Amino acid sequence: MTTLTKTQRTPRKQGMLDNVMRQFDHAADIIQLNGNIRKILEVTNNEFVVHFPVRMDNGEVEIFTGYRVQHNNALGPYKGGLRYHPTVDIDAARALAMWMTWKTSLAGLPYGGAKGGIQLDPTKYSQEELQRITRRFTYALGDNIGPELDIPAPDVNTNPQTMAWILDTYMSTKPPAERSTNMHVVTGKPIGAGGSEGRDRATGYGVFLTIKFWAEQKKIDLRDKKFIVQGFGNVGYWAAHFLEKEGATMTAVQDAYGSIANDEGISVEKLLEYTKANKGSIQGYASAYSVENSEFFGLDCDICVPAALGNQITGKNAKKIKAYLIAEGANGPTDVGAETILLKKGIEIIPDILCNSGGVIGSYFEWLQNKNGEIWQLDEVMAKLEKKMRESFTRVFETSKERNIDMRTAAFIIAIERLEEAYVQRGIFP
Numbered sequence: 001m002t003t004l005t006k007t008q009r010t011p012r013k014q015g016m017l018d019n020v021m022r023q024f025d026h027a028a029d030i031i032q033l034n035g036n037i038r039k040i041l042e043v044t045n046n047e048f049v050v051h052f053p054v055r056m057d058n059g060e061v062e063i064f065t066g067y068r069v070q071h072n073n074a075l076g077p078y079k080g081g082l083r084y085h086p087t088v089d090i091d092a093a094r095a096l097a098m099w100m101t102w103k104t105s106l107a108g109l110p111y112g113g114a115k116g117g118i119q120l121d122p123t124k125y126s127q128e129e130l131q132r133i134t135r136r137f138t139y140a141l142g143d144n145i146g147p148e149l150d151i152p153a154p155d156v157n158t159n160p161q162t163m164a165w166i167l168d169t170y171m172s173t174k175p176p177a178e179r180s181t182n183m184h185v186v187t188g189k190p191i192g193a194g195g196s197e198g199r200d201r202a203t204g205y206g207v208f209l210t211i212k213f214w215a216e217q218k219k220i221d222l223r224d225k226k227f228i229v230q231g232f233g234n235v236g237y238w239a240a241h242f243l244e245k246e247g248a249t250m251t252a253v254q255d256a257y258g259s260i261a262n263d264e265g266i267s268v269e270k271l272l273e274y275t276k277a278n279k280g281s282i283q284g285y286a287s288a289y290s291v292e293n294s295e296f297f298g299l300d301c302d303i304c305v306p307a308a309l310g311n312q313i314t315g316k317n318a319k320k321i322k323a324y325l326i327a328e329g330a331n332g333p334t335d336v337g338a339e340t341i342l343l344k345k346g347i348e349i350i351p352d353i354l355c356n357s358g359g360v361i362g363s364y365f366e367w368l369q370n371k372n373g374e375i376w377q378l379d380e381v382m383a384k385l386e387k388k389m390r391e392s393f394t395r396v397f398e399t400s401k402e403r404n405i406d407m408r409t410a411a412f413i414i415a416i417e418r419l420e421e422a423y424v425q426r427g428i429f430p
């Protein structure tokens, strides 16, 4: 059995962790959050770091490091994705777990927050190797995940297939009578393996909905508006798909391999077909020209959708941004320094914990269906998702107007106040 290390510290350091803590501090100061509750929310509950060996296709054994950080479970089981990327480390997992706590609280879900992943570059491994890595990671986590304890889901470079491997491995460790009742140990599964209709598009659809609700408030017609998207994976593609369907035009895209642009428009569906035949990359797409990555955020557009990694919009490139709206599909794409610049310029930001919350809401629907032995149709899932997204958006937008604060601070306040209420009502910290 691989050794699990458990710590309870959350040191402040530059990067995503520093950003999420500063966002939290800002909101907590405004509402004068109860000091004891603040202490609890500042630290993560549990942190698991696992090292595990996996045999590669060439017969050699490689050692991998995986992480799962459980930030808070005052509102329900820990919930959040697993990321496979070279930048995954303990601080990234802590930051992303904290954002999950605020996100699930804001969305009114019966969940806490967690996040994790494996530090690796998945492009370097075969599908067989990725399957063995995922299965060994699942064994290493053991009963530290579970359908009523901590429920992983897809994130960067993980997908329904990854979730199916986790499900299968987790179930194989359970006695026969418990196997079929544990389907909800992960969400974002393939439909045939207990997944839900609509979870594939839930995050991107939610991103689109928040843009639509914002445009309604501002009396802006999305038809003919230009948008740019960083990241053309699950979130970026689906957000672009729904924006294009609404009549907006995608004029630039950036992925891990480079950036392309075309002021006349880039067809979302044609680009998707191209990436499928091009190892997932947008590079070389004939109906667009390539641009320097450093120019990407400064391109002319109305709406900018960062849907890749954290800390992409920084003090360095924020000044160049021409969009009047940033819709954060990614977690933590805008650092605190950049946000100050953007807000001064009058650029509005739909914050990640609201903008991309469609994903975890879709996961909640999958979890409920598994628990209750139900199967919902796509239109039912999408209608329920839209209702929940509208409720969250309206609360954030109204709070932001009433208190004369930006939407991120408003979203944090709503999320933290729900947690504060839970702790106070439980009588722990009157």
Ligand SMILES: NC(=O)C1=CN([C@@H]2O[C@H](COP(=O)(O)OP(=O)(O)OC[C@H]3O[C@@H](n4cnc5c(N)ncnc54)[C@H](O)[C@@H]3O)[C@@H](O)[C@H]2O)C=CC1
Binding pocket: 154, 155, 156, 157, 158, 203, 230, 231, 232, 233, 234, 235, 236, 254, 255, 256, 257, 307, 308, 309, 310, 329, 330, 331, 356, 357, 359, 360
């Ligand atoms: N999948 C989900 O349901 C949810 C994802 N998110 C967040 O959305 C973001 C994207 O996640 P997914 O779409 O699921 O991942 P994905 O793995 O499907 O796609 C990631 C995309 O980002 C691109 N990318 C990676 N590194 C990049 C870089 N340095 N510069 C530009 N592009 C880069 C990749 O080439 C790919 O196109 C992440 O921040 C994730 O945490 C948030 C909520 C839910």
Ligand SMILES: O=C(O)CCC(=O)C(=O)O
Binding pocket: 079, 080, 081, 082, 103, 151, 152, 153, 154, 155, 187, 188, 331, 356, 357, 359, 360, 361, 363
């Ligand atoms: O679907 C989920 O449970 C979580 C998705 C996720 O990782 C996120 O919202 O950042």
